Amino acid sequence: MNRYKIYFLIIIFVIGSKIGIAQTTGSKNVSISLNEVMIMDIEPVISKNLVMNFTVPTQAGNPIAIPANNTALWLNYTSALASGSRHITARISATIPGVDIKLTAGAATGIGAGTRGVSTGQKILTTTNQTIISGIGGAFTGNGSSNGHQLIYTLGINNYTQLIKTNTSITVTYTISN
Amino acid sequence: MKRIFFILLIFIISVLSTHAFAQSITVLGSDWNVPTPAVPTEAGSDYNPNLFESIADLISISVYIPTSWFDSKTVNVKWEGNPNWNAGLKLHVKKTKNPSVTPGGCLFCGFSGGSDYIEVLNSNKRFFEVNNGIAAHTFANAEVQVKISGVSVAVPTGSYNAKLVFTITD
Numbered sequence: 001m002n003r004y005k006i007y008f009l010i011i012i013f014v015i016g017s018k019i020g021i022a023q024t025t026g027s028k029n030v031s032i033s034l035n036e037v038m039i040m041d042i043e044p045v046i047s048k049n050l051v052m053n054f055t056v057p058t059q060a061g062n063p064i065a066i067p068a069n070n071t072a073l074w075l076n077y078t079s080a081l082a083s084g085s086r087h088i089t090a091r092i093s094a095t096i097p098g099v100d101i102k103l104t105a106g107a108a109t110g111i112g113a114g115t116r117g118v119s120t121g122q123k124i125l126t127t128t129n130q131t132i133i134s135g136i137g138g139a140f141t142g143n144g145s146s147n148g149h150q151l152i153y154t155l156g157i158n159n160y161t162q163l164i165k166t167n168t169s170i171t172v173t174y175t176i177s178n
Numbered sequence: 179m180k181r182i183f184f185i186l187l188i189f190i191i192s193v194l195s196t197h198a199f200a201q202s203i204t205v206l207g208s209d210w211n212v213p214t215p216a217v218p219t220e221a222g223s224d225y226n227p228n229l230f231e232s233i234a235d236l237i238s239i240s241v242y243i244p245t246s247w248f249d250s251k252t253v254n255v256k257w258e259g260n261p262n263w264n265a266g267l268k269l270h271v272k273k274t275k276n277p278s279v280t281p282g283g284c285l286f287c288g289f290s291g292g293s294d295y296i297e298v299l300n301s302n303k304r305f306f307e308v309n310n311g312i313a314a315h316t317f318a319n320a321e322v323q324v325k326i327s328g329v330s331v332a333v334p335t336g337s338y339n340a341k342l343v344f345t346i347t348d
């Protein structure tokens with residue numbers, strides 16, 4: 001083998017042994033998956049039963065006294081979703097002749113975060129679902145009273161001629177959905 | 179002809195020697211697949227806990243510094259979506275064990291930074307420095323722990339993957 005071939009082999013050896021050195025970067029991966037959540041409840045847990053009595057007047061000619069608004073209950077929820085939004089509806093189990101049962105969901109307040117929903121204002125409840133909060137994205141309201149949406153119940157008389165003496169229990173059903 | 183070959187040989191060796199003796203970094207260890215967090219069960223609540231840590235030696239970083247005169251190199255870190263990451267999920271790294279130095283007995287070798295968690299951004303950020311003395315040294319197996327925070331229902335659901343990229347610079 002002549003010297004030129006030897007030199008050529010040396011060149012090839014040096015090139016081959018040095019390719020790939022001087023790596024200036026390296027990496028590792030981190031992965032995580034987050035699942036959907038959709039839960040809601042009414043606080044406080046201890047008592048969700050409300051008593052709202054009309055008071056008969058003592059002076060003839062005066063109207064029946066409408067009970068004060070009830071603001072004891074709060075609506076809490078946790079929502080996790082990929083995109084879009086959710087809403088909350090309310091309905092009652094039965095109507096009372098001559099009486100309006102109105103519900104207003106207050107604005108979101110408390111320690112929650114994320115895309116909490118927006119109240120749709122006062123609704124006169126019926127036996128059909130009506131949206132009371134809309135636009136719920138990924139969010140949590142915080143747990144317990146003073147967190148989430150305060151529920152404001154208001155009673156009214158829509159027709160005196162239909163009023164009868166009664167002691168009626170009405171169930172309000174809330175539903176969170178896509 | 180033989181003179182040309184000899185000159186060419188010397189030239190190639192000198193160029194490749196410079197290239198061969200450049201600083202380098204080696205990143206070993208494991209990827210981290212965070213176990214899917216249990217979703218909140220109480221209405222109104224967020225994830226609790228909302229941060230997770232890897233094992234202390236998830237990643238091992240080794241740095242080679244060529245023959246130098248009191249040279250120092252910086253190990254930087256950043257994240258890249260691979261393919262998707264959510265900026266609400268925060269990544270953090272810290273060095274849990276310093277590298278060993280070879281050959282040993284390096285009087286002026288040392289390291290600084292990285293002992294506390296730093297938040298990783300999506301642009302290069304200083305993680306720790308390696309200080310070399312005289313002659314080439316390998317700073318082997320600095321152990322790195324990773325933390326993820328900001329796990330929340332406010333982050334859109336789905337699967338996320340980020341690449342932690344470590345880069346050595348002057």
